[in-house]
Amino acid sequence: MNIATQTKIFQFCPNCKSEQIQTENGHKYLCNRCQFEYFHNTASAVGAIICCADEMLFTVRAQDPHKGKLDLPGGFVDHNESLEVALSRELKEELDVTIDNWQYFYSGANTYLYKDVLYNTCDVVFVCQLPHKPCLTADIAEITEFKWLKFDEIDCERIAFASLRKAVQKFLKQTVE
Numbered sequence: 001m002n003i004a005t006q007t008k009i010f011q012f013c014p015n016c017k018s019e020q021i022q023t024e025n026g027h028k029y030l031c032n033r034c035q036f037e038y039f040h041n042t043a044s045a046v047g048a049i050i051c052c053a054d055e056m057l058f059t060v061r062a063q064d065p066h067k068g069k070l071d072l073p074g075g076f077v078d079h080n081e082s083l084e085v086a087l088s089r090e091l092k093e094e095l096d097v098t099i100d101n102w103q104y105f106y107s108g109a110n111t112y113l114y115k116d117v118l119y120n121t122c123d124v125v126f127v128c129q130l131p132h133k134p135c136l137t138a139d140i141a142e143i144t145e146f147k148w149l150k151f152d153e154i155d156c157e158r159i160a161f162a163s164l165r166k167a168v169q170k171f172l173k174q175t176v177e
């Protein structure tokens with residue numbers, strides 16, 4: 001398979017600079033000259049369903065992919081982080097709020113195309129029910145705004161990623177019916 005058709009990474013071996021680097025599926029790369037191997041592994045990502053009474057918190061994406069679409073607060077898990085620690089960090093960065101009582105809810109596979117590099121992710125969604133709406137401040141580098149939407153006003157087609165759309169649909173089905 002031509003590497004350039006799917007992803008820009010590694011047209012040359014990062015170890016010996018040979019062009020003899022191959023991949024079959026964009027996951028494992030092997031250099032036929034020096035035997036360098038690299039696995040473009042699935043990345044962990046987290047998202048938060050935060051509810052207060054009959055409303056759910058969404059962010060609006062400031063960046064591609066899916067700029068302008070609805071998103072759940074969250075992001076990629078850093079090295080040496082747990083899922084829950086990563087989610088609390090993202091909430092602090094994106095909305096300047098401290099939340100750490102997460103309940104696991106859903107996980108789903110997803111893809112994330114960033115600057116012509118395709119990342120496969122496993123998105124893990126946690127739920128937190130809040131008794132009161134907290135004070136939030138949007139980090140405009142990552143999100144243009146945040147929105148509290150009533151459950152019956154949520155248009156799932158406007159949610160950026162399929163995995164998160166499925167999580168919200170599952171949550172609404174359980175909660176509203």
Ligand SMILES: [Zn+2]
Nearest residue numbers: 013016031034
């Ligand atoms: Zn090599």
